[in-house]
Amino acid sequence: MGQTVAASGAPGSLADPGAPGPGPAAAPGAPGRTSLTGFLRWLRQISGVIPFGIYVTLGLLAPMVAVAVGAFQTNGGSFTFSNIRAATHGVYLHGFWQSIILSVLSAVIPGILGLIIAYAIFTAKSGNILRQIVITAAGVFANFGGVPLAFLFIATLGSSGLISQWLTSLGFNPYNHGFTLYSLLGVIVVYLYFQIPLMVLVILPALEGLRPAWREAAENLGARSWAYWRFVGGPVLLPSFLGCVLLLFGSALSAYATAEALTNGTIPLTAIQIGSFLNGNVIAGQENIGKALGLGMVVIIAIAMVIYVALQRRSAKWLR
C-alpha cells in the first residue's frame, strides 16, 4: 500500500499535466490505510454512545420510517398513493382542518393570555414571593393534562357539571345556547388549562431578556411606554413570542388523551382518527391510511419546527 502511494505520487510530482490524474488516485490510497484504523479509532471513540444510538434507531427512527413507508403501501406491500389520497379527502381532510383550527386557536389565545400573565409577573420585583409561587404553579400546571384534566372539566363544565348547573339555576343553561364541552370549543377551553402555564414558562425568559438599559435609552430619547413597545420591546420580543406560539401549536396538535377522554373519541381530530385505526374501529384493509395520517401530522409539525428554529435564531441575536 505504501509503495502504491510512492509510485503514484512520483509521476504526479514530475509531470504537470498528469498531476490531476494520479492525485485523486493517491488520495484514496493514503486514507485507505488510515481510514481503516481511523474507522476503528472512531468506533472506539463513539463506543460509549453506541447503545444509545441503537436504542434510538430501533425505538424512534425505525417506527417513524415504518410510518413513512407504510403510508405509501397497500396491505400487500406494493406501492400506492391511495392512502395519501384517502388521508387528504373527506373525513380525514376535515380532521386535519379541525386539528389545525383547534391548534391555532389553542396556541394564539393562551399565547396572548400567557404573555399578559408573564408580563404581570415580570413587572413584579424579582425575589418576590408571589412571583416564585406563580412560576412554580405554572411549572406544575403545565405538566398536567390527559385523562384527569378531562374529568376535572367534565365535573366543572360538563352537562351536569357544577358550573353548568349553577349557570342553569341563574337562568342561563350554556347547553341550550350552543355550548358543549364535548365540542371543539370545549376542547379549546380545556387545553387552555395547560397551554397558558406553558406559555408563561417559555415567554418569561424572553421578557427577562429585555434589558432595562434599552428602556432607559428609549426614555432618554423621549419615548413613552407605547413608543418603547412599538419600536423597541415589541420587535425584539416578536420572534420569541411567535416561536412560543408555535411550540404551543405543536403541543395542541399532538395532544390525544385529553380530547379522547373528553369526547369519547367522537371529535374529528387527526390524532383521534389515527387512534381509531389502532382501536380497530375501522374497516379492515385500510390500516395504512392511519400511517398516511401520521405522516401528515409529522409533516405539519416539521414545518412548524423549521419556522420555530428560524425564529429562535432571530431572537437569539438580541436575547441571551
Next chain:
Amino acid sequence: MASVVAREAAGGIAPPRRRAPSSGVGAGTIFRWVVLIVTAVYFLLPLWAALRFAGISAFGSVIGESGFTSSLALSVRLAIITTVITIALMLPTTVYVHLRLPRLRRLMEGITILPIVIPPVVLIVGVLAIAPGFLKGTSLLLSLLYVILAMPFAYRALDAGLRALDLKTIVEASNSLGAGWLSTLWRVILPNLRTAMLSATVLTVAMVLGEFTMASLDLYQTFPVWIYVNSQTSGQVSVAASLLALFVTWVVLLIITMIGTRSSRKRGGGTVTLFTVARQETRGD
C-alpha cells in the same frame, strides 16, 4: 415635550422621572393583582368543582373499585422498569458524551428533543407496525417505549447536573488515584449527580404514571386507562381517582422543583422550572 426633558435634565438625577415610575408601579400593582386573581380563579375553579362533584365518600370507594389495584400495580411496575432502563441507558451515555465527545452535545440535545416533537399517537402506530411478535404480547414493549418518552427530561436533568460539575478534573483525580472507569462512575460521578438523578427518576415516574395514549392504544389497562374505562360505570369515582392522581403527581413535581431550586441556589444559579425538563406533551398526553 422637549422642554420637559430639558427640565428633567436640569434637575440632575431627575426626581420627576423617579416619581413617574412609582405612580406606574401603583397602576402596575392593581393590574398585576387583577390578572393573577382572574388566573387563579380559572385554575382553581375546576379543582374545587371536581372536589364537590366527587364528594368525600367517592374517595373512599376508589380503592375498593374493581381494577383499581391491578391497574395501579401495572403502572407502578412499568414505572420501575422504565426508570431502571432509562437511568442505565442515559447515565453512562450522558457522562460519556460530556467527557469524550462534548461536540456531540448539540446532536444529543436534538435527538432527545424528538420524542417531544413527534406525536405519541404517531410513534405508537409505527411501533406496532414493526414490533417483533415476542414483544407485542408483553408489557415490556410499553416500558421500552416509555424509555423513549422519558429521554427528553432524563437527558436534560442529567445534562444540567453534569454541567454544574467540573467533570474532567473529578475524573482525572479519580483516575490518578487508581480508580477504573466503573469505579469512577459509581463512587465519584454518581454521588455528585444525586439531585439530577432524583429529578430524572421522579419525572420519569410521573410520566409513566400519567401516560395514556400509548397504554390505551397498546391495550394495556394502566392507571389512567382504568380511570377512563371506569368512568362508564361510575363518573364520581373516576373524578375522585383523577383528583387523587393529580394530587400525587403535583406533590411529587413540587418537591422536585423545590429541591432543584435549592440546589441550584447553592451553586448560585437561578430557579428551576419544570419546563426545562418536562412538558405536558412529553408525558404522553
